[in-house]
Amino acid sequence: MIEILAEMVRQSPYTKDGHAGSGMGLLLAQLSNVASRPGLRARSLPAMRQAWWRWTTDGPQAATPPVEELALIVRYANNHGWLKQLRRPDCNSLVRRLLDELNVELKSAKRSREVKWENAALNATWTLVDFLEKRVVEIAQGDAEEEAMPVSWKVQAEVKTMMRVFTETVVSSLDHPREYFSEPHETDSYLRPHEGWPDVFRQMASEISEILIGAANEYEELEVSQTPAAPKRKKLIRPMPKDAGQ
Structure with a gap:
Protein backbone atom coordinates (compact mmCIF):
# COMPACT_ATOMS: atom_id res chain seq x y z
CA MET A 1 0.00 0.00 0.00
CA ILE A 2 2.79 2.42 0.88
CA GLU A 3 4.41 1.89 -2.50
CA ILE A 4 1.09 2.55 -4.29
CA LEU A 5 0.58 5.82 -2.43
CA ALA A 6 4.18 6.81 -3.13
CA GLU A 7 3.61 6.13 -6.83
CA MET A 8 0.64 8.50 -6.77
CA VAL A 9 2.92 11.24 -5.44
CA ARG A 10 5.52 10.50 -8.12
CA GLN A 11 3.11 10.43 -11.05
CA SER A 12 0.36 12.93 -10.22
CA PRO A 13 0.56 16.25 -12.09
CA TYR A 14 0.48 18.04 -8.73
CA THR A 15 3.71 16.43 -7.56
CA LYS A 16 5.29 15.03 -10.71
CA ASP A 17 8.56 13.17 -10.15
CA GLY A 18 8.06 13.31 -6.41
CA HIS A 19 8.68 17.03 -6.09
CA ALA A 20 5.95 17.60 -3.56
CA GLY A 21 6.33 21.18 -2.38
CA SER A 22 3.08 23.11 -2.34
CA GLY A 23 1.65 20.64 -4.87
CA MET A 24 1.29 18.02 -2.16
CA GLY A 25 -1.45 20.06 -0.55
CA LEU A 26 -3.32 20.17 -3.86
CA LEU A 27 -2.96 16.43 -4.28
CA LEU A 28 -4.17 15.66 -0.76
CA ALA A 29 -7.11 18.05 -1.08
CA GLN A 30 -8.15 16.32 -4.30
CA LEU A 31 -7.79 12.82 -2.85
CA SER A 32 -9.71 13.84 0.26
CA ASN A 33 -12.58 14.94 -1.93
CA VAL A 34 -12.38 11.76 -4.02
CA ALA A 35 -12.51 9.54 -0.94
CA SER A 36 -15.48 11.30 0.65
CA ARG A 37 -18.74 9.40 0.56
CA PRO A 38 -22.39 10.50 0.54
CA GLY A 39 -23.30 11.84 3.96
CA LEU A 40 -19.67 12.18 5.03
CA ARG A 41 -17.67 15.37 4.65
CA ALA A 42 -14.25 15.28 3.06
CA ARG A 43 -11.29 15.44 5.44
CA SER A 44 -9.86 18.88 6.03
CA LEU A 45 -6.40 19.41 4.57
CA PRO A 46 -4.67 19.20 8.00
CA ALA A 47 -6.59 15.99 8.77
CA MET A 48 -5.71 14.56 5.36
CA ARG A 49 -2.03 15.41 5.87
CA GLN A 50 -2.07 13.60 9.19
CA ALA A 51 -3.87 10.59 7.72
CA TRP A 52 -1.51 10.46 4.75
CA TRP A 53 1.50 10.51 7.05
CA ARG A 54 0.10 7.62 9.07
CA TRP A 55 -0.68 5.66 5.90
CA THR A 56 2.83 6.07 4.51
CA THR A 57 4.97 5.50 7.59
CA ASP A 58 6.35 2.25 8.92
CA GLY A 59 6.55 3.47 12.52
CA PRO A 60 4.40 2.51 15.50
CA GLN A 61 1.85 5.17 14.55
CA ALA A 62 1.31 3.66 11.12
CA ALA A 63 -2.28 3.06 10.07
CA THR A 64 -4.22 1.91 7.05
CA PRO A 65 -7.20 3.76 5.59
CA PRO A 66 -10.65 2.18 5.47
CA VAL A 67 -10.78 -0.23 2.53
CA GLU A 68 -13.51 1.73 0.72
CA GLU A 69 -11.61 5.00 1.13
CA LEU A 70 -8.39 3.45 -0.19
CA ALA A 71 -10.26 1.82 -3.05
CA LEU A 72 -11.79 5.14 -4.14
CA ILE A 73 -8.38 6.83 -4.06
CA VAL A 74 -6.78 3.97 -6.01
CA ARG A 75 -9.56 4.01 -8.61
CA TYR A 76 -9.10 7.74 -9.11
CA ALA A 77 -5.33 7.38 -9.48
CA ASN A 78 -5.69 4.41 -11.79
CA ASN A 79 -8.22 6.18 -14.01
CA HIS A 80 -5.83 9.11 -14.36
CA GLY A 81 -2.92 6.88 -15.35
CA TRP A 82 -0.88 7.51 -12.20
CA LEU A 83 -0.34 3.79 -11.57
CA LYS A 84 0.79 2.73 -15.06
CA GLN A 85 4.42 2.53 -13.96
CA LEU A 86 3.78 0.14 -11.08
CA ARG A 87 5.90 -2.93 -11.61
CA ARG A 88 5.74 -4.88 -8.35
CA PRO A 89 3.33 -7.83 -8.67
CA ASP A 90 2.07 -7.39 -5.10
CA CYS A 91 1.19 -3.74 -5.79
CA ASN A 92 -0.66 -4.55 -8.98
CA SER A 93 -2.45 -7.39 -7.23
CA LEU A 94 -3.61 -5.05 -4.46
CA VAL A 95 -4.83 -2.51 -7.03
CA ARG A 96 -6.89 -5.20 -8.76
CA ARG A 97 -8.38 -6.40 -5.46
CA LEU A 98 -9.38 -2.89 -4.45
CA LEU A 99 -11.00 -2.21 -7.82
CA ASP A 100 -12.80 -5.55 -7.58
CA GLU A 101 -14.11 -4.56 -4.14
CA LEU A 102 -15.65 -1.43 -5.62
CA ASN A 103 -17.20 -3.42 -8.46
CA VAL A 104 -18.77 -5.85 -5.99
CA GLU A 105 -20.18 -2.94 -4.02
CA LEU A 106 -21.61 -1.38 -7.17
CA LYS A 107 -23.16 -4.68 -8.28
CA SER A 108 -24.82 -5.20 -4.89
CA ALA A 109 -26.75 -1.96 -5.37
CA LYS A 110 -27.46 -2.57 -9.06
CA ARG A 111 -30.85 -4.26 -8.63
CA LEU A 174 -25.08 14.07 -20.39
CA ASP A 175 -22.81 16.91 -21.48
CA HIS A 176 -25.52 19.56 -21.41
CA PRO A 177 -25.19 22.24 -18.69
CA ARG A 178 -27.07 21.54 -15.45
CA GLU A 179 -28.01 24.84 -13.84
CA TYR A 180 -28.85 23.46 -10.42
CA PHE A 181 -25.32 22.31 -9.51
CA SER A 182 -23.73 24.38 -6.75
CA GLU A 183 -20.36 24.58 -8.52
CA PRO A 184 -21.10 25.12 -12.21
CA HIS A 185 -17.44 25.69 -13.08
CA GLU A 186 -16.69 22.09 -12.06
CA THR A 187 -19.96 20.22 -12.41
CA ASP A 188 -21.94 22.03 -15.06
CA SER A 189 -22.76 18.70 -16.75
CA TYR A 190 -23.05 15.06 -15.75
CA LEU A 191 -19.80 14.36 -17.62
CA ARG A 192 -17.79 16.72 -15.44
CA PRO A 193 -15.60 15.76 -13.77
CA HIS A 194 -14.58 13.42 -16.58
CA GLU A 195 -12.92 10.91 -14.25
CA GLY A 196 -14.31 7.39 -14.59
CA TRP A 197 -16.49 7.96 -17.66
CA PRO A 198 -14.29 6.05 -20.15
CA ASP A 199 -14.61 2.89 -18.04
CA VAL A 200 -18.33 3.47 -17.52
CA PHE A 201 -18.99 3.86 -21.24
CA ARG A 202 -17.03 0.68 -21.99
CA GLN A 203 -18.94 -1.21 -19.30
CA MET A 204 -22.23 0.06 -20.71
CA ALA A 205 -21.20 -1.05 -24.20
CA SER A 206 -20.31 -4.49 -22.86
CA GLU A 207 -23.57 -4.89 -20.92
CA ILE A 208 -25.74 -3.70 -23.80
CA SER A 209 -23.80 -5.91 -26.19
CA GLU A 210 -24.39 -8.88 -23.90
CA ILE A 211 -28.14 -8.22 -23.90
CA LEU A 212 -28.33 -7.90 -27.70
CA ILE A 213 -26.10 -10.90 -28.35
CA GLY A 214 -28.24 -12.93 -25.94
CA ALA A 215 -31.35 -11.92 -27.88
CA ALA A 216 -29.60 -12.76 -31.17
CA ASN A 217 -28.69 -16.22 -29.92
CA GLU A 218 -32.20 -16.83 -28.64
CA TYR A 219 -33.83 -15.89 -31.94
CA GLU A 220 -31.22 -17.80 -33.89
CA GLU A 221 -32.13 -20.93 -31.96
CA LEU A 222 -35.78 -20.20 -32.61
CA GLU A 223 -35.17 -19.94 -36.36
CA VAL A 224 -33.17 -23.18 -36.36
CA SER A 225 -35.91 -24.98 -34.46
CA GLN A 226 -38.44 -23.92 -37.10
CA THR A 227 -36.34 -25.23 -40.02
CA PRO A 228 -37.59 -28.70 -41.07
CA ALA A 229 -34.19 -29.69 -42.48
CA ALA A 230 -32.30 -28.76 -39.34
CA PRO A 231 -30.23 -31.74 -38.11
CA LYS A 232 -31.00 -30.92 -34.48
CA ARG A 233 -34.41 -29.42 -33.89
CA LYS A 234 -34.60 -27.77 -30.49
CA LYS A 235 -37.86 -28.11 -28.61
CA LEU A 236 -38.57 -24.74 -27.09
CA ILE A 237 -41.91 -25.93 -25.65
CA ARG A 238 -41.80 -29.15 -23.67
CA PRO A 239 -44.63 -31.63 -24.30
CA MET A 240 -47.22 -32.00 -21.55
CA PRO A 241 -47.08 -35.23 -19.54
CA LYS A 242 -49.60 -37.86 -20.60
CA ASP A 243 -51.44 -37.67 -17.28
CA ALA A 244 -51.74 -33.88 -17.38
CA GLY A 245 -55.19 -32.71 -16.57
CA GLN A 246 -56.29 -36.09 -15.23
Whole structure:
Protein backbone atom coordinates (compact mmCIF):
# COMPACT_ATOMS: atom_id res chain seq x y z
CA MET A 1 0.00 0.00 0.00
CA ILE A 2 2.79 2.42 0.88
CA GLU A 3 4.41 1.89 -2.50
CA ILE A 4 1.09 2.55 -4.29
CA LEU A 5 0.58 5.82 -2.43
CA ALA A 6 4.18 6.81 -3.13
CA GLU A 7 3.61 6.13 -6.83
CA MET A 8 0.64 8.50 -6.77
CA VAL A 9 2.92 11.24 -5.44
CA ARG A 10 5.52 10.50 -8.12
CA GLN A 11 3.11 10.43 -11.05
CA SER A 12 0.36 12.93 -10.22
CA PRO A 13 0.56 16.25 -12.09
CA TYR A 14 0.48 18.04 -8.73
CA THR A 15 3.71 16.43 -7.56
CA LYS A 16 5.29 15.03 -10.71
CA ASP A 17 8.56 13.17 -10.15
CA GLY A 18 8.06 13.31 -6.41
CA HIS A 19 8.68 17.03 -6.09
CA ALA A 20 5.95 17.60 -3.56
CA GLY A 21 6.33 21.18 -2.38
CA SER A 22 3.08 23.11 -2.34
CA GLY A 23 1.65 20.64 -4.87
CA MET A 24 1.29 18.02 -2.16
CA GLY A 25 -1.45 20.06 -0.55
CA LEU A 26 -3.32 20.17 -3.86
CA LEU A 27 -2.96 16.43 -4.28
CA LEU A 28 -4.17 15.66 -0.76
CA ALA A 29 -7.11 18.05 -1.08
CA GLN A 30 -8.15 16.32 -4.30
CA LEU A 31 -7.79 12.82 -2.85
CA SER A 32 -9.71 13.84 0.26
CA ASN A 33 -12.58 14.94 -1.93
CA VAL A 34 -12.38 11.76 -4.02
CA ALA A 35 -12.51 9.54 -0.94
CA SER A 36 -15.48 11.30 0.65
CA ARG A 37 -18.74 9.40 0.56
CA PRO A 38 -22.39 10.50 0.54
CA GLY A 39 -23.30 11.84 3.96
CA LEU A 40 -19.67 12.18 5.03
CA ARG A 41 -17.67 15.37 4.65
CA ALA A 42 -14.25 15.28 3.06
CA ARG A 43 -11.29 15.44 5.44
CA SER A 44 -9.86 18.88 6.03
CA LEU A 45 -6.40 19.41 4.57
CA PRO A 46 -4.67 19.20 8.00
CA ALA A 47 -6.59 15.99 8.77
CA MET A 48 -5.71 14.56 5.36
CA ARG A 49 -2.03 15.41 5.87
CA GLN A 50 -2.07 13.60 9.19
CA ALA A 51 -3.87 10.59 7.72
CA TRP A 52 -1.51 10.46 4.75
CA TRP A 53 1.50 10.51 7.05
CA ARG A 54 0.10 7.62 9.07
CA TRP A 55 -0.68 5.66 5.90
CA THR A 56 2.83 6.07 4.51
CA THR A 57 4.97 5.50 7.59
CA ASP A 58 6.35 2.25 8.92
CA GLY A 59 6.55 3.47 12.52
CA PRO A 60 4.40 2.51 15.50
CA GLN A 61 1.85 5.17 14.55
CA ALA A 62 1.31 3.66 11.12
CA ALA A 63 -2.28 3.06 10.07
CA THR A 64 -4.22 1.91 7.05
CA PRO A 65 -7.20 3.76 5.59
CA PRO A 66 -10.65 2.18 5.47
CA VAL A 67 -10.78 -0.23 2.53
CA GLU A 68 -13.51 1.73 0.72
CA GLU A 69 -11.61 5.00 1.13
CA LEU A 70 -8.39 3.45 -0.19
CA ALA A 71 -10.26 1.82 -3.05
CA LEU A 72 -11.79 5.14 -4.14
CA ILE A 73 -8.38 6.83 -4.06
CA VAL A 74 -6.78 3.97 -6.01
CA ARG A 75 -9.56 4.01 -8.61
CA TYR A 76 -9.10 7.74 -9.11
CA ALA A 77 -5.33 7.38 -9.48
CA ASN A 78 -5.69 4.41 -11.79
CA ASN A 79 -8.22 6.18 -14.01
CA HIS A 80 -5.83 9.11 -14.36
CA GLY A 81 -2.92 6.88 -15.35
CA TRP A 82 -0.88 7.51 -12.20
CA LEU A 83 -0.34 3.79 -11.57
CA LYS A 84 0.79 2.73 -15.06
CA GLN A 85 4.42 2.53 -13.96
CA LEU A 86 3.78 0.14 -11.08
CA ARG A 87 5.90 -2.93 -11.61
CA ARG A 88 5.74 -4.88 -8.35
CA PRO A 89 3.33 -7.83 -8.67
CA ASP A 90 2.07 -7.39 -5.10
CA CYS A 91 1.19 -3.74 -5.79
CA ASN A 92 -0.66 -4.55 -8.98
CA SER A 93 -2.45 -7.39 -7.23
CA LEU A 94 -3.61 -5.05 -4.46
CA VAL A 95 -4.83 -2.51 -7.03
CA ARG A 96 -6.89 -5.20 -8.76
CA ARG A 97 -8.38 -6.40 -5.46
CA LEU A 98 -9.38 -2.89 -4.45
CA LEU A 99 -11.00 -2.21 -7.82
CA ASP A 100 -12.80 -5.55 -7.58
CA GLU A 101 -14.11 -4.56 -4.14
CA LEU A 102 -15.65 -1.43 -5.62
CA ASN A 103 -17.20 -3.42 -8.46
CA VAL A 104 -18.77 -5.85 -5.99
CA GLU A 105 -20.18 -2.94 -4.02
CA LEU A 106 -21.61 -1.38 -7.17
CA LYS A 107 -23.16 -4.68 -8.28
CA SER A 108 -24.82 -5.20 -4.89
CA ALA A 109 -26.75 -1.96 -5.37
CA LYS A 110 -27.46 -2.57 -9.06
CA ARG A 111 -30.85 -4.26 -8.63
CA SER A 112 -32.03 -1.51 -6.28
CA ARG A 113 -31.17 1.10 -8.90
CA GLU A 114 -32.87 -0.92 -11.61
CA VAL A 115 -36.09 -1.14 -9.61
CA LYS A 116 -36.15 2.63 -9.17
CA TRP A 117 -35.64 3.10 -12.91
CA GLU A 118 -38.15 0.51 -14.14
CA ASN A 119 -41.22 2.75 -14.32
CA ALA A 120 -39.34 5.63 -15.92
CA ALA A 121 -37.73 3.26 -18.44
CA LEU A 122 -41.10 1.68 -19.18
CA ASN A 123 -42.71 5.05 -19.87
CA ALA A 124 -39.86 6.12 -22.13
CA THR A 125 -39.97 2.77 -23.93
CA TRP A 126 -43.67 3.03 -24.68
CA THR A 127 -43.13 6.52 -26.08
CA LEU A 128 -40.51 5.13 -28.45
CA VAL A 129 -42.63 2.09 -29.31
CA ASP A 130 -45.62 4.31 -30.11
CA PHE A 131 -43.51 6.18 -32.65
CA LEU A 132 -42.13 2.88 -33.96
CA GLU A 133 -45.67 1.64 -34.54
CA LYS A 134 -46.47 4.78 -36.51
CA ARG A 135 -43.42 4.13 -38.66
CA VAL A 136 -44.47 0.50 -39.16
CA VAL A 137 -47.91 1.67 -40.35
CA GLU A 138 -46.23 4.00 -42.83
CA ILE A 139 -44.08 1.10 -44.02
CA ALA A 140 -47.13 -1.15 -44.41
CA GLN A 141 -48.81 1.50 -46.53
CA GLY A 142 -45.85 1.42 -48.87
CA ASP A 143 -42.80 3.55 -49.44
CA ALA A 144 -42.07 4.24 -53.09
CA GLU A 145 -38.39 4.83 -52.36
CA GLU A 146 -37.87 1.50 -50.61
CA GLU A 147 -40.38 -0.85 -52.21
CA ALA A 148 -37.58 -3.26 -53.13
CA MET A 149 -36.85 -3.94 -49.46
CA PRO A 150 -38.78 -6.70 -47.68
CA VAL A 151 -41.09 -5.29 -44.99
CA SER A 152 -39.22 -7.18 -42.27
CA TRP A 153 -35.96 -5.45 -43.27
CA LYS A 154 -37.65 -2.08 -43.11
CA VAL A 155 -38.95 -2.73 -39.59
CA GLN A 156 -35.54 -3.97 -38.47
CA ALA A 157 -33.93 -0.85 -39.93
CA GLU A 158 -36.38 1.30 -37.96
CA VAL A 159 -35.56 -0.54 -34.72
CA LYS A 160 -31.82 -0.18 -35.34
CA THR A 161 -32.24 3.53 -35.99
CA MET A 162 -34.37 3.95 -32.87
CA MET A 163 -31.79 2.26 -30.64
CA ARG A 164 -28.84 4.15 -32.13
CA VAL A 165 -30.50 7.57 -32.03
CA PHE A 166 -31.74 6.98 -28.48
CA THR A 167 -28.24 6.02 -27.31
CA GLU A 168 -26.61 8.95 -29.08
CA THR A 169 -29.17 11.35 -27.62
CA VAL A 170 -28.68 10.11 -24.06
CA VAL A 171 -24.88 10.31 -24.30
CA SER A 172 -25.06 13.78 -25.82
CA SER A 173 -27.50 15.03 -23.18
CA LEU A 174 -25.08 14.07 -20.39
CA ASP A 175 -22.81 16.91 -21.48
CA HIS A 176 -25.52 19.56 -21.41
CA PRO A 177 -25.19 22.24 -18.69
CA ARG A 178 -27.07 21.54 -15.45
CA GLU A 179 -28.01 24.84 -13.84
CA TYR A 180 -28.85 23.46 -10.42
CA PHE A 181 -25.32 22.31 -9.51
CA SER A 182 -23.73 24.38 -6.75
CA GLU A 183 -20.36 24.58 -8.52
CA PRO A 184 -21.10 25.12 -12.21
CA HIS A 185 -17.44 25.69 -13.08
CA GLU A 186 -16.69 22.09 -12.06
CA THR A 187 -19.96 20.22 -12.41
CA ASP A 188 -21.94 22.03 -15.06
CA SER A 189 -22.76 18.70 -16.75
CA TYR A 190 -23.05 15.06 -15.75
CA LEU A 191 -19.80 14.36 -17.62
CA ARG A 192 -17.79 16.72 -15.44
CA PRO A 193 -15.60 15.76 -13.77
CA HIS A 194 -14.58 13.42 -16.58
CA GLU A 195 -12.92 10.91 -14.25
CA GLY A 196 -14.31 7.39 -14.59
CA TRP A 197 -16.49 7.96 -17.66
CA PRO A 198 -14.29 6.05 -20.15
CA ASP A 199 -14.61 2.89 -18.04
CA VAL A 200 -18.33 3.47 -17.52
CA PHE A 201 -18.99 3.86 -21.24
CA ARG A 202 -17.03 0.68 -21.99
CA GLN A 203 -18.94 -1.21 -19.30
CA MET A 204 -22.23 0.06 -20.71
CA ALA A 205 -21.20 -1.05 -24.20
CA SER A 206 -20.31 -4.49 -22.86
CA GLU A 207 -23.57 -4.89 -20.92
CA ILE A 208 -25.74 -3.70 -23.80
CA SER A 209 -23.80 -5.91 -26.19
CA GLU A 210 -24.39 -8.88 -23.90
CA ILE A 211 -28.14 -8.22 -23.90
CA LEU A 212 -28.33 -7.90 -27.70
CA ILE A 213 -26.10 -10.90 -28.35
CA GLY A 214 -28.24 -12.93 -25.94
CA ALA A 215 -31.35 -11.92 -27.88
CA ALA A 216 -29.60 -12.76 -31.17
CA ASN A 217 -28.69 -16.22 -29.92
CA GLU A 218 -32.20 -16.83 -28.64
CA TYR A 219 -33.83 -15.89 -31.94
CA GLU A 220 -31.22 -17.80 -33.89
CA GLU A 221 -32.13 -20.93 -31.96
CA LEU A 222 -35.78 -20.20 -32.61
CA GLU A 223 -35.17 -19.94 -36.36
CA VAL A 224 -33.17 -23.18 -36.36
CA SER A 225 -35.91 -24.98 -34.46
CA GLN A 226 -38.44 -23.92 -37.10
CA THR A 227 -36.34 -25.23 -40.02
CA PRO A 228 -37.59 -28.70 -41.07
CA ALA A 229 -34.19 -29.69 -42.48
CA ALA A 230 -32.30 -28.76 -39.34
CA PRO A 231 -30.23 -31.74 -38.11
CA LYS A 232 -31.00 -30.92 -34.48
CA ARG A 233 -34.41 -29.42 -33.89
CA LYS A 234 -34.60 -27.77 -30.49
CA LYS A 235 -37.86 -28.11 -28.61
CA LEU A 236 -38.57 -24.74 -27.09
CA ILE A 237 -41.91 -25.93 -25.65
CA ARG A 238 -41.80 -29.15 -23.67
CA PRO A 239 -44.63 -31.63 -24.30
CA MET A 240 -47.22 -32.00 -21.55
CA PRO A 241 -47.08 -35.23 -19.54
CA LYS A 242 -49.60 -37.86 -20.60
CA ASP A 243 -51.44 -37.67 -17.28
CA ALA A 244 -51.74 -33.88 -17.38
CA GLY A 245 -55.19 -32.71 -16.57
CA GLN A 246 -56.29 -36.09 -15.23
